[in-house]
Amino acid sequence: MADTQIASLDRLTTAFAKEMPEVNQIILARMGSDVPLIPQLAGHLIAAGGKRLRPLLTLAGASLAMTQNEIEKMPAAAHYLSAAVEFIHNATLLHDDVIDNSDQRRGKQTANALWGNEASVLVGDFLFARAFELMVETGDIQILQLLASASAQITEGEVKQITVQNAPDSTIDDYLSVITGKTAILFAAAAHAGARTAQADQPLCDGLHEYGLALGRAFQICDDALDYLSDAGTMGKNAGDDFYEGKITLPVIFAYQGGSPEERRFFDRTMGNSEIEDGDFEQAKQIFDRHHAIERALDMADGYVEQAITALQCAPECEMRIALIEAARYAARRPS
């Protein structure tokens, strides 16, 4: 069982080394348009890559259902759906970067920095519409239901994020509902709907949904924690962004809840009122250290990893299940 302690996406990525080029081809074809700015802008973001985690989850969901149903060939619907979830993800990234006024993503200039907010908003809308066109091609209206509902929940999570911004007295529940919407729901829908394309039974669909939710939460908690640990070089985004923008994440909530009156005043001033002075970011990290806030956030992520792994008991024992276990551990990896 030593193998299942591996924290890596390698097994998952390798398993679909033959499928992903097909998905990438659909992605490229479907971001085409007579209006050249669209493929230009979309290509800048999508071609830059990223881990393609959501399409991989869709293919993994389909693959587990294939094992279950002894299907030999990946259904074409799984490819369309994989491209669709990547489009939805990238549509939200384009809009996020506009909202956050970000100038860097994945170590490159953002689309809004290069082409302006207007084009980023519209090309996001375009990708979202194209995602639905791709889903129509799966021919399965329940998949459309699943992803339409997920898309609504994504935006609810993001709007909620705005409403709790600059509020260091937010609760853990507030935070969880934000990250469930903005991240975990799409992971869940991607894996679940993928399984549907290969006629998975309901327990497998439900289990993969659970897996995706837990994986997404672990992933986002760690991503948020790393914002206080890394620098632009390793993250591909600016370290401390969340602090400077007043975006309330788990370490802040832990530190604030357990903090002294003076520590609370510090967060009220900096993250609450955006009155930030030199050295404040370093001081925030010192307060986190006193309260083991980062460590506790990462522990919570570990809990979700365990939930994710438990949810996989719905799946047949196979190589793909191991790949998903390793992917779950990867989501909550410690910085090296």
Next chain:
Amino acid sequence: MADTQIASLDRLTTAFAKEMPEVNQIILARMGSDVPLIPQLAGHLIAAGGKRLRPLLTLAGASLAMTQNEIEKMPAAAHYLSAAVEFIHNATLLHDDVIDNSDQRRGKQTANALWGNEASVLVGDFLFARAFELMVETGDIQILQLLASASAQITEGEVKQITVQNAPDSTIDDYLSVITGKTAILFAAAAHAGARTAQADQPLCDGLHEYGLALGRAFQICDDALDYLSDAGTMGKNAGDDFYEGKITLPVIFAYQGGSPEERRFFDRTMGNSEIEDGDFEQAKQIFDRHHAIERALDMADGYVEQAITALQCAPECEMRIALIEAARYAARRPS
């Protein structure tokens, strides 16, 4: 036949006086969310009303198919679809106002002016996602196909609009492809898909699609021309907005194409380079007068009205067909 010279939405609105409250109820229910800012912001825009032209077109399409097929009761799918097209329309309005940085719409402050761009972008996304959820409830995957494709074309039209902004040497074709995308496609899809909910035959579907396209073009051409004729009081938006933003519409194209070198230099400076001085807006209108640019634009709109009316020959002769003819004439009404 004197009646068919009437230019009014009254007959259309009256015909659905009983149906629209049901549509409005679906609209209200589906903009609900646990995140209070969402119904607050969406409600500000949607409850403000507008003419609900797109839902009316959907109901009219269904109604014509009902006459054709002797169906007695409006299918529930037509109600869901009506709410869906209104959501798509309002999602684009929210994003448009962010893009144009508008502070007034329908005589009220815009959502972005009140709640900021971030929330407007996200609530637009939310409405778009909810539109697809509503369409799923029609149970007809071809309707989803139609509206997903229309949604992609809307954004293509809007991106194209950005790329021809500040270019007074744009062609009539450029302009037509912009307005076809940003306005006419949704009119077409609304009427066409409405007919599908009541099992219309293909010629009726195609005819209504043509009708919607032509109606939408007439409507947008007039709306753009009126921007040079009205003031904020009658339009519910600021007069001359297009001029000050360098948005190239038909009167500009006509005046530029037929203009003297000096007149062209005027548009190059003002709308091309955004170097606008006091009195320039009045001067633009004088140049338009010399070239009958507004009149020619309105004539072109009249041509589309005739196209729209011709397209209705696919429909059975009935009260609803007359209502749609009157609506088409209304789209190209002259300012009184």
